[in-house]
Structure formats: structure tokens, C-alpha cells
Amino acid sequence: xxxxxxxxxxxxxxxxxxxxxxxxxxxxxxxxxxxxxxxxxxxxxxxxxxxxxxxxxxxxxxxxxxxxxxxxxxxxxxxxxxxxxxxxxxxxxxxxxxxxxxxxxxxxxxxxxxxxxxxxxxxxxxxxxxxxxxxxxxxxxxxxxxxxxxxxxxxxxxxxxxxxxxxxxxxxxxxxxxxxxxxxxxxxxxxxxxxxxxxxxxxxxxxxxxxxxxxxxxxxxxxxxxxxxxxxxxxxxxxxxxxxxxxxxxxxxxxxxxxxxxxxxxxxxxxxxxxxxxxxxxxxxxxxxxxxxxxxxxxxxxxxxxxxxxxxxxxxxxxxxxxxxxxxxxxxxxxxxxxxxxxxxxxxxxxxxxxxxxxxxxxxxxxxxxxxxxxxxxxxxxxxxxxxxxxxxxxxxxxxxxxxxxxxxxxxxxxxxxxxxxxxxxxxxxxxxxxxxxxxxxxxxxxxxxxxxxxxxxxxxxxxxxxxxxxxxxxxxxxxxxxxxxxxxxxxx
RNA sequence: CGGAGUUUAGCGCAGUUGGUAGCGCGCUACGUUCGGGACGUAGAGGUCGGGCGUUCGAGUCGCCUAACUCCGACCA
Numbered sequence: 395x396x397x398x399x400x401x402x403x404x405x406x407x408x409x410x411x412x413x414x415x416x417x418x419x420x421x422x423x424x425x426x427x428x429x430x431x432x433x434x435x436x437x438x439x440x441x442x443x444x445x446x447x448x449x450x451x452x453x454x455x456x457x458x459x460x461x462x463x464x465x466x467x468x469x470x471x472x473x474x475x476x477x478x479x480x481x482x483x484x485x486x487x488x489x490x491x492x493x494x495x496x497x498x499x500x501x502x503x504x505x506x507x508x509x510x511x512x513x514x515x516x517x518x519x520x521x522x523x524x525x526x527x528x529x530x531x532x533x534x535x536x537x538x539x540x541x542x543x544x545x546x547x548x549x550x551x552x553x554x555x556x557x558x559x560x561x562x563x564x565x566x567x568x569x570x571x572x573x574x575x576x577x578x579x580x581x582x583x584x585x586x587x588x589x590x591x592x593x594x595x596x597x598x599x600x601x602x603x604x605x606x607x608x609x610x611x612x613x614x615x616x617x618x619x620x621x622x623x624x625x626x627x628x629x630x631x632x633x634x635x636x637x638x639x640x641x642x643x644x645x646x647x648x649x650x651x652x653x654x655x656x657x658x659x660x661x662x663x664x665x666x667x668x669x670x671x672x673x674x675x676x677x678x679x680x681x682x683x684x685x686x687x688x689x690x691x692x693x694x695x696x697x698x699x700x701x702x703x704x705x706x707x708x709x710x711x712x713x714x715x716x717x718x719x720x721x722x723x724x725x726x727x728x729x730x731x732x733x734x735x736x737x738x739x740x741x742x743x744x745x746x747x748x749x750x751x752x753x754x755x756x757x758x759x760x761x762x763x764x765x766x767x768x769x770x771x772x773x774x775x776x777x778x779x780x781x782x783x784x785x786x787x788x789x790x791x792x793x794x795x796x797x798x799x800x801x802x803x804x805x806x807x808x809x810x811x812x813x814x815x816x817x818x819x820x821x822x823x824x825x826x827x828x829x830x831x832x833x834x835x836x837x838x839x840x841x842x843x844x845x846x847x848x849x850x851x852x853x854x855x856x857x858x859x860x861x862x863x864x865x866x867x868x869x870x871x872x873x874x875x876x877x878x879x880x881x882x883x884x885x886x887x
Numbered sequence: 888c889g890g891a892g893u894u895u896a897g898c899g900c901a902g903u904u905g906g907u908a909g910c911g912c913g914c915u916a917c918g919u920u921c922g923g924g925a926c927g928u929a930g931a932g933g934u935c936g937g938g939c940g941u942u943c944g945a946g947u948c949g950c951c952u953a954a955c956u957c958c959g960a961c962c963a
Binding site: 408410411414425427429481482484485520551553554555561608612613614615617620622634637639669704705706738740741742743744745746747748750759761762763764771 | 888920921922923924925953954955956957959960961962963
């Protein structure tokens with residue numbers, strides 16, 4: 395059995411530190427010279443690219459197309475939707491000038507006061523406003539609808555306190571912005587994309603999620619309804635993994651976007667927006683990893699199999715490499731990505747530890763002993779179990795193993811969540827239970843005041859009003875007033 | 888933005904009453920090794936976060952400033 399890495403803080407010692415150590419030591423990302431902004435390193439970016447590719451395919455399959463809108467938004471645009479500007483104003487980066495000049499004293503450059511912009515530009519915190527000002531020109535008739543656009547972009551939100559992947563001042567995401575002729579169509583779109591996110595999270599990230607609706611307090615600034623998927627991390631805290639908003643006609647009204655319907659009547663357009671960000675990386679890391687490092691689901695691992703040769707001479711290495719080439723070819727034919735690490739500056743033991751840290755799902759080790767017996771040692775990252783198997787049929791064996799790992803880590807995350815999800819019926823019990831973490835299913839009277847009070851007293855928020863599950867009415871645990879159904883409470887990231 | 892801590896070689900750290908900077912890992916070369924983070928020998932690598940001050944003399948003392956980490960506040 396592998397021993398734990400010396401340099402990695404354990405989850406039990408300090409979960410938060412464990413996460414930070416892991417992100418840096420597994421070469422996923424690091425802090426940059428710019429406050430709150432991270433550098434995503436090649437290994438981390440490779441995971442993000444896999445997420446992007448899969449999500450992009452899913453968006454295309456559901457009829458969406460990609461486009462690109464400007465990074466800058468005129469200040470006046472942001473203020474056209476009242477709730478929207480209120481939600482974002484406090485965290486906007488603002489461009490005020492367009493030129494620098496040499497400092498009169500010769501030391502570097504200064505902002506040229508002559509080059510002040512007529513109207514300041516906001517670095518987009520999200521693109522609803524610039525997109526809806528554009529859609530105005532694209533839409534005249536019901537025949538122009540629906541518009542189903544997505545963009546992959548970076549956005550900036552000037553956060554006070556940042557953490558790699560979970561909350562950074564600049565982050566990468568996709569934002570879908572759709573325009574529809576009817577309310578029901580827009581609502582269906584918002585729900586459809588929520589399902590896409592949930593499917594992606596569960597099937598690819600192996601992270602089980604609860605689909606639900608946000609309470610008014612947690613709703614997106616400018617939305618009529620916010621749908622979300624909520625995931626649970628190993629420390630018992632919740633993480634919002636994706637949101638899909640039904641925007642009603644709010645942005646159409648703010649930007650005066652009307653269309654002529656079949657009856658030749660002018661109507662405002664109905665809208666949705668939906669997004670997931672590099673925060674998903676944080677969810678992925680925290681959901682599965684252990685004290686030895688990352689545990690990646692095979693479907694998102696930059697490479698699924700790593701092969702480490704164990705040799706004493708060049709001749710031995712050559713013999714091993716020849717055998718490895720056969721295995722690699724077979725694996726690639728099955729669509730399995732492989733890395734053969736025959737670098738001679740690291741010993742096998744070092745490589746074992748390194749690839750465990752990086753979460754490679756399956757590791758093969760091959761030495762003289764294996765050549766002699768026509769076998770390979772296989773280790774699976776999720777359970778750290780080793781077995782020695784014959785060359786024959788190894789590719790198919792690994793294919794099954796990868797499927798099994800994908801299923802197993804999902805099940806592990808699912809079982810963990812189930813073990814810390816429970817119904818709580820009194821506020822006293824709630825205050826006690828919330829300290830233990832996990833999801834608490836409770837009755838709530840539906841008012842923002844009660845939610846606010848619970849938040850102040852316990853730091854817990856309503857993660858969502860679940861779409862599925864128990865719909866039995868009851869009485870609010872705080873006020874005793876009527877409650878339509880249980881909602882999900884947790885402390886969150 | 889408030890409170891606390893940190894900042895010295897690529898990374899992790901030590902540095903005494905103020906006297907001119909060191910250890911481990913890593914890196915380079917060579918050799919021995921190679922089935923769970925090997926070892927030996929020889930090397931390279933520093934305006935001590937930045938600025939100002941006190942002093943004959945500052946990594947060390949004082950003030951300012953920046954970044955990072957943690958705890959709050961804020962946050963879709």
C-alpha cells in the first residue's frame with residue numbers, strides 16, 4: 395500500500411490547507427503576480443480542456459452555437475437592469491483611460507491624463523448587458539427566434555478574498571444566452587441546461603448533485619428564477635457547481651428588445667442565461683481526492699494510464715519499451731490515453747508517488763520479472779489496489795477497470811453525500827447538526843427574513859429548493875409557519 | 888475592507904546581544920543504483936519582498952508600503 399506523501403497536508407489536519415497544497419503540488423494552478431488571479435498550469439488546463447470539450451459537445455447537441463462578445467461593457471449598459479447592476483457594481487474592474495505615457499522623471503510609464511475615456515468601460519463580470527444590447531439588432535420577428543448562443547470567455551469579479559479555482563478575480567467560464575418567443579420555451583430552456591449540467595457533473599466529473607431552485611436571497615441579479623446544481627465536498631460544505639437562469643423579460647425590457655409575433659403583435663423577448671466556470675475544477679478536486687493527492691475520474695483525466703518501466707540496463711529498457719509499445723497501441727485503439735514515462739532521471743518509486751499525486755487513474759509497472767512471466771503490475775488510483783495480470787487481453791482489462799473506477803468514485807461520493815444528508819425538524823437540532831456539515835433537509839416558511847436569520851445565527855444558507863424528492867408539506871423549523879416542502883440547507887463555499 | 892501571521896537561493900526553512908548569510912530538498916556533471924519519493928563526490932545558484940529612517944555598521948531595530956496565508960465581513 396502506498397504511503398502518504400510527506401509534503402501534503404492531510405485532510406484531517408487542515409482541509410483547507412490540504413486543498414491549497416494539492417492544487418499547487420499536483421501542478422494544477424498557482425497564484426500569479428496579479429492579486430487574486432491565478433495561473434492555470436498545463437496539467438490543470440488539460441483537465442479544463444477536457445471539461446470544455448465535453449460540455450461544448452453537449453451544448454451543440456442541444457442546438458446551441460458559439461459566438462464571442464466583447465470583454466468591455468460601457469458603464470451605462472450595466473445600469474440598465476436595476477437588480478443586475480446592484481448585484482455586480484461592488485466587484486467591477488473599470489477602464490478609465492486608453493493610453494500611457496513616459497513618466498516626466500524618466501521612471502517607467504504613467505497614465506496619460508489626456509487619454510481619459512468619454513465613458514468608462516467595465517471589464518465584464520458577466521455578459522447579459524452587452525449581449526442583449528446586441529440581440530436588439532438581431533431580433534425583429536418571431537422567425538428570428540430562438541437565439542441559442544454560448545460563449546467561452548474570461549470574466550472579472552473583484553473578489554475580496556480569493557482561493558485557487560473556487561473564487562478568483564478572473565476566471566474562465568462559458569455563458570449561454572438565449573432568446574425565446576414564449577415564456578414556456580425560455581423556462582424549458584433553463585431547465586434543459588440545468589439537466590445538461592447535472593448530467594455532465596454526474597457522468598463525467600463523477601460528482602453527484604442536487605438540482606433545485608434558488609431562494610430569492612440567492613437568486614442571480616436580474617433573474618426571475620435561478621436553477622442550480624449543488625454538490626457536496628468531503629468536508630461537508632456545499633459548492634454551487636452550475637446555475638441556469640430564467641430571466642423573464644427583464645433584459646428585453648432593459649434593452650428594448652421586442653419582436654413581432656405570429657399575430658403581428660409586438661412583444662418583449664424571453665431570456666435565459668446559464669454558466670459553469672473553472673470553479674468546477676475545485677469541485678472535482680475536493681470531491682474525490684485523498685491524502686495521497688488527486689483522484690481524477692477517467693473521463694476527465696489528461697491521460698488515463700501511465701506506464702512506468704523498471705530496469706537495470708539499457709537492454710532491459712529496450713525490451714520493456716518494445717512490450718510497452720504493443721500495449722500502448724492496443725490501448726489507443728480502444729480510445730484510452732496513455733503516457734509512457736521512460737525518463738531516466740527519476741526512479742520508479744518517485745514516479746509512483748508523482749502520478750498518484752497527479753491522480754492518474756491507472757498505473758502500469760513493468761520490469762524484468764514481468765517480461766519473464768508475461769505480466770504487468772496494475773494499480774488503480776481510487777483504491778490504491780495492485781494486481782499482477784497477464785499481457786493477454788490487458789487493453790480490454792484496463793478498459794473495464796477505467797469504467798469501474800469512474801463508477802466507483804461516483805458511488806463513493808454518492809454514498810458519502812447520503813451519509814451526511816438528513817432531515818432535521820427543530821431549530822435547536824439544526825444548530826447542533828449544522829456543525830457536523832452535510833446537507834440538512836428542513837422545512838422553511840419561504841420568507842427571506844427567516845432565511846436571513848438562519849444565515850446570521852448559523853452561517854448556513856438554503857442551497858436550493860430541490861426539484862426532485864420529498865414534496866410533503868410541513869411546518870417551518872424556525873417560525874412554525876406552513877412550509878410547502880423541505881429545502882436543502884448547508885454551509886457553503 | 889477589519890484582525891492575526893508570514894515574506895531570506897527554484898521550493899521548504901534557520902539566522903544568537905546589530906558585525907557583512909547558512910541548512911535540507913531541488914538543479915548541473917560524473918559514478919554506483921533502479922519492484923514505493925536511492926547514494927557518493929564535485930559544482931552553480933542571494934541587490935535577505937520594496938521604500939525610507941536609526942546606527943560607524945541593519946536579514947536583525949523603527950516607520951511606511953506590497954504580496955501571500957488564516958479568521959471575519961462581502962460574494963450568483
